[in-house]
Amino acid sequence: MIEAEARFESLTSFAPARATFSVPRSPVPELTIVLATLNERVSLPVLVDQLLQAPLPPLEIVVVDDGSRDGTREYLSTVAREDRRVRPIFHEGAQTLLKAHAQGIAAARGDLVVVMDADLQHNPADVPRIVDLLLKGNDLVVASRYAPGGSPGVRSPLRSCISLGAETLTRVLLPEARSVSDPLSGFYGFRRGYYRAINPEYRGYELLPFVLGMMRGRPVTEVPYVFESRRAGKSKIVTRDLSFIRVFLTELVLAARVGRERGDLPEGPPASSSAVPPGIRGRVEP
Numbered sequence: 569m570i571e572a573e574a575r576f577e578s579l580t581s582f583a584p585a586r587a588t589f590s591v592p593r594s595p596v597p598e599l600t601i602v603l604a605t606l607n608e609r610v611s612l613p614v615l616v617d618q619l620l621q622a623p624l625p626p627l628e629i630v631v632v633d634d635g636s637r638d639g640t641r642e643y644l645s646t647v648a649r650e651d652r653r654v655r656p657i658f659h660e661g662a663q664t665l666l667k668a669h670a671q672g673i674a675a676a677r678g679d680l681v682v683v684m685d686a687d688l689q690h691n692p693a694d695v696p697r698i699v700d701l702l703l704k705g706n707d708l709v710v711a712s713r714y715a716p717g718g719s720p721g722v723r724s725p726l727r728s729c730i731s732l733g734a735e736t737l738t739r740v741l742l743p744e745a746r747s748v749s750d751p752l753s754g755f756y757g758f759r760r761g762y763y764r765a766i767n768p769e770y771r772g773y774e775l776l777p778f779v780l781g782m783m784r785g786r787p788v789t790e791v792p793y794v795f796e797s798r799r800a801g802k803s804k805i806v807t808r809d810l811s812f813i814r815v816f817l818t819e820l821v822l823a824a825r826v827g828r829e830r831g832d833l834p835e836g837p838p839a840s841s842s843a844v845p846p847g848i849r850g851r852v853e854p
């Protein structure tokens with residue numbers, strides 16, 4: 569291993585978390601919605617109910633919980649017993665959103681995958697639109713706060729500056745991110761056939777830069793969305809101690825590496841995917 573690689577490995581590795589896979593299996597779904605939770609007891613039940621009732625193809629909801637202490641786990645255990653479409657994966661400690669999402673996708677069984685936050689800042693009413701575009705043959709659909717009609721919501725000047733800096737850095741380091749208006753969106757859907765497992769020790773915040781690299785430059789379709797204000801629970805990502813900056817920078821370098829390792833990437837979508845209607849990809853759907 570060359571020196572730079574060794575340095576990144578040491579930055580990104582830490583003790584493996586113990587996982588409990590509590591998985592009552594439902595019939596194979598077409599769609600997997602991947603959620604990560606850290607103390608989301610108030611928002612999660614509302615989100616799960618809305619997703620289960622939404623006009624969507626047969627689905628499962630995989631929820632990766634990292635040691636929540638506010639009753640989220642108890643809720644998940646109960647709902648999973650009642651409805652086999654909800655599949656919790658329990659970890660003992662916080663392991664970062666990137667790792668949690670990667671684990672959720674590794675457990676996914678649907679040909680289509682949607683990733684979103686569990687705190688209702690991503691509106692479940694937007695999910696059918698993303699899924700519809702995937703069903704029409706789009707490979708990666710990104711919900712964008714910056715596409716016409718979208719909004720990043722109300723945020724402090726500091727938070728806006730942090731977001732702008734992070735987005736700019738992402739575009740500098742990642743060529744695949746340059747054509748996307750919201751390259752750090754946490755709300756997106758893709759065909760699982762394009763996904764390639766990342767090193768399980770990588771940690772960070774957003775998986776989308778990695779997914780962009782895995783798409784091998786295929787066009788990305790964007791849909792606008794409004795980032796809602798958090799109404800319950802607390803933000804976990806932007807913390808006072810600024811350690812998130814180092815984690816984020818490391819994550820971007822690793823994502824750029826995934827984009828460069830093109831020779832190893834899967835060639836195309838799963839056999840079940842439909843033909844792509846001409847002209848629908850690579851643009852913003854109003």
Ligand SMILES: Nc1nc2c(ncn2[C@@H]2O[C@H](COP(=O)(O)OP(=O)(O)OP(=O)(O)O)[C@@H](O)[C@H]2O)c(=O)[nH]1
Binds near residue numbers: 604608668687805
């Ligand atoms: N499993 C797991 N989930 C996490 C972790 N960190 C955050 N989450 C979840 O990831 C989602 C997004 O986290 P937030 O802290 O709300 O991040 P954010 O929406 O970018 O920030 P705010 O706008 O301040 O809320 C929520 O569903 C969190 O519960 C983690 O380390 N592990």
Ligand SMILES: [Mg+2]
Binds near residue numbers: 685687689798803
């Ligand atoms: Mg949030």
